[in-house]
Amino acid sequence: MRLLILSLFIIANVSNNSKASLESFLPSNDNIFLTDTTKSSDKSCNRPCKFNVKPRRCHYDFEISPAFGEDERPALTVNGQTPGPSIHVCLHDIIVVKVKNKIPSQDITMHWHGIEQKGTPYMDGVPMITQCPISYGSVYEYAFAASAPGTFFYHSDSVLHQSDGVYGALIVEQPQPLEPHAALYDYDRSDEHTLLIGARFPELLTAKLEDTNQIRPDGILINGHEVSTKIFVIPGYGYRLRLVNAIALECPLVIHVYRHVMTVIATDGKSVQPATATAVKLYPGERMDVVIRADQQTGGYWIDVTGEGDCEGLKAQAMLLYSGFNYTSMLTEEPNADTDSGLETRDTISSQHLQSHRDVPSVSSVKSIYLGIDKTYPKFKDSDIDFRYISDAVPKKPFIPAVLSSLDNVLQINGKNFLYPNAPYLLKPRDVRPDTVCLVGEEKSNKQPQCLMVLNAKLNEVVELVLANEGLRHNDSYTFHMHGYGLQVVTTWRSPDNKPINRAEVQRLERDGKITRNLKNPPVKDTFMVPNKGLTVVRFTPTVGGSWLLECRSCSFSLPVAIIISVPLSIPKLVLDSLPSCGNYRPADVLLN
Structure with missing residues (x-):
């Protein structure tokens, strides 16, 4: 079977599409698109965001190709991994991503989910709407501004490609004093405390020639794993967690942290009036930022992710670990209702019923x-x-x-x-x-x-x-x-x-x-x-x-x-x-x- 699947990717017609050059156009009147503002030798854009610092131009090279994962299942990967590499930048940075398509006989584009593309609508990544598809062997260079802070993610525009593994986190941060709800938490470790939730399928959907509508996932993955993702916290402090439903199917997810409440402070990158519950529900493509305070007895607590809809009956877990706790005991004990007194009275928040952090002006005609x-x-x-x-x-x-x-x-x-x-x-x-x-x-x-x-x-x-x-x-x-x-x-x-x-x-x-x-x-x-x-x-x-x-x-x-x-x-x-x-x-x- 492995040989059969790989053989589907061997025969292809190579196309030599040209690539868009960052230096060859002016998307807006802002000349930072044409000037390298990275003055230091440190080219990393994953850094503390500060005031009065010029934005950087952040370069990434993505190669999209088929591969076998650790579980010997075939997948589509970004630089050999799924989920793909995370993009962490500061507000107003310029994100430059060269995407090379190494999927034989397949065309791709990359969509930056939630990025508004102000001044660069041709970088939105929709085939035959905003760009030509990227054919096998070709490179396309995306360049756009991180014009708003928030929790976003990227994925192939194709539902099949996304389901097979082409997705990753995209986080835009800003100086902490600008965060409307900064007083509610002590730490925002977005590179460690982002839960990117995807689905695992029993076979490679891209390799199927027949209708794939009836193929359903057989697992839910948190940062690419079912149980091994860990969130470390210090007792007494509050932490901002970023939650992303990166599943392309109709798979709502209910997320619950044992014996902890969550305070929702943002949805889809936009601030909301804080709302507290014991569980939150995310629909496909939604993101939610929540605050969890480490106010329980020192120990380890399960983070439960439960699927609904097309993911009905599927679960995944991560660990919320207080510093100094040896979590090996959790690996031999399955979480159950008896370990959490709050499960029976769980109240769940979905983001459409929240209220914006700011009032909107009235309008006269619609x-x-x-x-x-x-x-x-x-x-x-x-x-x-x-x-x-x-x-x-x-x-x-x-x-x-x-x-x-x-x-x-x-x-x-x-x-x-x-x-x-x-x-x-x-x-x-x-x-x-x-x-x-x-x-x-x-x-x-x-x-x-x-x-x-x-x-x-x-x-x-x-x-x-x-x-x-x-x-x-x-x-x-x-x-x-x-x-x-x-x-x-x-x-x-x-x-x-x-x-x-x-x-x-x-x-x-x-x-x-x-x-x-x-x-x-x-x-x-x-x-x-x-x-x-x-x-x-x-x-x-x-x-x-x-x-x-x-x-x-x-x-x-x-x-x-x-x-x-x-x-x-x-x-x-x-x-x-x-x-x-x-x-x-x-x-x-x-x-x-």
């Missing part, structure tokens, strides 16, 4: 958009199925993707699945075939089952998205991720009688005042959950231009569920010329999806 999420049952004849990529030579022939013939139901937004364009939408909008585009709200005018769904927004226009998980043909909740912007989550509502909803029902509930909004201090998030037979309402104000994806990464391995939010932007020709050109490149739909 552009409201309804996005209905539900499954459909496509029925197509074999003669309808089209096995080609969208061809310029046959512009009027309906494109029915082959995957539709093998699925019993397909999740869609407003009755459509997302179609990746034939040219990078942000960089070459005029090269995108207009007959593949459908505007959000006008999807019925396009007869294709897939289209490039675009929501046009104006700069500084307040946009409200009503995401309604209608639940007529399914009973699942879904997690969405917004690129480029933080969203105000003004309400999360679920039908009290557990009945399906639709646009007319939502409008009736709105008129009757049954759906209330927190317009004073809603949490600001880039990742949020939409409950089954319920809705989540989010607001944002586009302040920078770009083509930003709003996607449900965990919804499907086969057909993407997403829209593009397009905000006017003029990219200088100097920048466009410096970025790799796709030429006549046409990625296979299965790789993009």
